[in-house]
Amino acid sequence: MKKLKRFGAAILGLVVALVAVPALAFPAAEDSAWDMPPVDAEFLSFEGVIVEITEFDERIYIRAQNAEGSVMVFVKDFTTFVLGEGLAAGDNIVGYFDANAPAIMIYPPQHPARVIVNGNHGEIQVGRIAEGLEIGDKPVYLQDGQNVREIVAEPDSWVASVEEFIAGRLLVISDDAIYVLFEIAVPLPGFGLGLGLDLGLDLGLEQIEWAYNYGISVEGRMVDALWQEIDGGFYVPFRAVVNLLRFGQSVAWEHETRSITVSNGTDTIAFALNSNEFRVGERVVTLEHPAILIEDTTYVPFNFFSQVFGMNNAYMHEGKIIIDNEETMQ
Numbered sequence: 001m002k003k004l005k006r007f008g009a010a011i012l013g014l015v016v017a018l019v020a021v022p023a024l025a026f027p028a029a030e031d032s033a034w035d036m037p038p039v040d041a042e043f044l045s046f047e048g049v050i051v052e053i054t055e056f057d058e059r060i061y062i063r064a065q066n067a068e069g070s071v072m073v074f075v076k077d078f079t080t081f082v083l084g085e086g087l088a089a090g091d092n093i094v095g096y097f098d099a100n101a102p103a104i105m106i107y108p109p110q111h112p113a114r115v116i117v118n119g120n121h122g123e124i125q126v127g128r129i130a131e132g133l134e135i136g137d138k139p140v141y142l143q144d145g146q147n148v149r150e151i152v153a154e155p156d157s158w159v160a161s162v163e164e165f166i167a168g169r170l171l172v173i174s175d176d177a178i179y180v181l182f183e184i185a186v187p188l189p190g191f192g193l194g195l196g197l198d199l200g201l202d203l204g205l206e207q208i209e210w211a212y213n214y215g216i217s218v219e220g221r222m223v224d225a226l227w228q229e230i231d232g233g234f235y236v237p238f239r240a241v242v243n244l245l246r247f248g249q250s251v252a253w254e255h256e257t258r259s260i261t262v263s264n265g266t267d268t269i270a271f272a273l274n275s276n277e278f279r280v281g282e283r284v285v286t287l288e289h290p291a292i293l294i295e296d297t298t299y300v301p302f303n304f305f306s307q308v309f310g311m312n313n314a315y316m317h318e319g320k321i322i323i324d325n326e327e328t329m330q
Helices: 002-019 148-153 162-166 238-244
Strands: 043-056 059-065 071-076 081-083 092-098 110-112 115-118 125-127 140-142 171-173 178-180 216-218 228-230 233-237 252-254 259-263 268-272 277-280 283-286 292-294 297-301 313-317 320-324
Touching: 043 071, 043 125, 059 092, 071 092, 092 110, 140 148, 140 162, 148 162, 162 178, 216 238, 228 292, 233 238, 233 320, 238 297
Parallel strands: 071 110, 081 115, 140 178, 216 320
Antiparallel strands: 043 059, 043 092, 059 071, 092 115, 125 171, 171 178, 228 233, 233 297, 252 259, 259 268, 268 277, 277 283, 292 297, 313 320
């Protein structure tokens, strides 16, 4: 494995080199044969009619063609935000993708779609909008549909206004609403991207441990926070998850004992910071890792929600922690 990871680091160097050469990474907008006007410093767009949709390896490939006959293939995965109803052949769409990402040098070009707009939603802006954005009474939602105004109005909200919440965030602004996109952080202990390659080659490079963080899904909705790895344990923000489970109003904090009580609808659960003992009614459940405080936010090991809170599932799959009451995973 060490040799493989070393080889991955070498390949990474090649990727970094390609990114450093704009002509290879992506053609300049004015030289492009695909008519992709820049949206902002981060994104380019392509408008066309869907001519084919195929699915492979949990990704959807959307082939679109514009009026001039140019073709683009957008790759849609769980990170893609779709504004509009579904996607089908014959729909007129505008896809937005990372202008700085290296492109696979094939035709038609393929790009991971960050945003796909289906139908007429007026003038669309995608990107990090400069300060001073006038939002008025316009609805503001997270990518998964959560109402940002309701989040800000919570008694324990960490921001004082919607403007503060969206400041510096990646936004989609339409005539009707503003959408705050989830952003995926990839914590890197060294440099570059973990390629997961292990071909048995020893290239003389130092071993790099790769870690992907694709966030937290609670009953199919993404938490607006990332999991944390601390002392070998994988932690999730307690209150953020409980809020999505609709038990946020039943949380109480005792300052003197630094303890928390919460109801799961059946039992009262109590635990203290820095303790790995969790009381559920009259019984005690002991986990390998304790509840901890990270930057004034309580975090619990993710299996708290299956072994203590009573959810059917709390597991990690391909870098994403999934918590739900679907059929129990074996």
